[in-house]
Amino acid sequence: MVAHVFVLVEENHSYSQVIGNAAMPYTNMLAQKYSLATQYYANRFNSLPNYFMLTVGNLVTTNDLYTGTVTANNVARAVTKAGKTWKIYAESLPNIGYLGANVFPYGKDHNPFAYFSDVINSSSQASNMVPFTQLATDIQNNTLPDYAMIVPDFENDGHDCPPGMSNCSDTQKLANIDQWIQSNIGPLIGSSAFALAILLLVPWAGRRQGRIVDNRRIDRKTWRRLCDEENPNVSIIIERDITSNQMWVLWSTFYST
Numbered sequence: 369m370v371a372h373v374f375v376l377v378e379e380n381h382s383y384s385q386v387i388g389n390a391a392m393p394y395t396n397m398l399a400q401k402y403s404l405a406t407q408y409y410a411n412r413f414n415s416l417p418n419y420f421m422l423t424v425g426n427l428v429t430t431n432d433l434y435t436g437t438v439t440a441n442n443v444a445r446a447v448t449k450a451g452k453t454w455k456i457y458a459e460s461l462p463n464i465g466y467l468g469a470n471v472f473p474y475g476k477d478h479n480p481f482a483y484f485s486d487v488i489n490s491s492s493q494a495s496n497m498v499p500f501t502q503l504a505t506d507i508q509n510n511t512l513p514d515y516a517m518i519v520p521d522f523e524n525d526g527h528d529c530p531p532g533m534s535n536c537s538d539t540q541k542l543a544n545i546d547q548w549i550q551s552n553i554g555p556l557i558g559s560s561a562f563a564l565a566i567l568l569l570v571p572w573a574g575r576r577q578g579r580i581v582d583n584r585r586i587d588r589k590t591w592r593r594l595c596d597e598e599n600p601n602v603s604i605i606i607e608r609d610i611t612s613n614q615m616w617v618l619w620s621t622f623y624s625t
Contacts, residue, residue: 370567375422376518376553377478378545378572379415379527381538386572391539392546394554398570408571415527419480422571423517432477439485443515444493448486452514456481457500460521465494473521473528481517500552507559524548526572 383406386392387399410418416434417427423443428434447454460474467482476482479497487493496513500520506512522528523544529536530544556562 372512372514372516372561372567374516374518374556374568376549376568376570377419377422377525378520378570379478379525381526381542381545381572385538385542389539389542391543394546394550398549398557410572415475416477416480418571419478420483423480428483434477434483436483437485437488438480438483442480442484442486444481444484444496445486447515448493453496454515455496455498455502455506455513456517456519457498457503458519458521459500459524461497461499464498465491466497467494473523473531475522475527478519478522478525478527503552504555507556507561510561512561518553520545520548520552 386395387404388396411421411427412418412430414430414432416432417430420426420428420438424438424440425442426440428438428440429436444454456479458474458479460471461479462468462471462474466474467488468476470476481487481497484493487497500518503518519525523531526541526545528541530540533540553568557568562568
């Protein structure tokens, strides 16, 4: 049974662009060492609906410019109700609990928690939305939450060009993602907490094409349900995109209890 669930979300690249790409040696090493979901598909081509599917279990909207409030059941509500802790580590978040619009390179449409009524109406819940730099402190202090989502900013998630570049190739975007994951997620993977019981999930938002261990098709709703349940000990699952069925087959093939 895992003690912590971490979801790291990257952007705008398909399975074929990531897996086997020489520009992403670290990511591919993780995929080979741990688990790789090859039948995981996006529900939409744009970002925000997929983030909602991961955390709410339905699309909520098809518009990345959505400004409404989500009152539906969600991961934050479920985790809190269970007496567990959660955080979203959002890179370039202006301040703890920030609920406002995009402030480049931070993107609100990559932070679904900022739309939840549970968070908007509670300062204590809102304080669980923290800048990404807090992750290193939480690892060092052994204060990691039970559930966490990690969202790099636009410059480091493959959405836009890397920092300092106004124009770039797709290869440069992917190489930057790979270096970012190694530098920023590597310490989490190497931590004593991870060695004990952390499940790290790495979906890529904003793509629909795809190709799991036994050929079952999976989507983000399955992913959200998975995060709500107790699961065998698995370390990392990397996928590319997201629709339906169960993901338990992965658990039986890697680090199962």
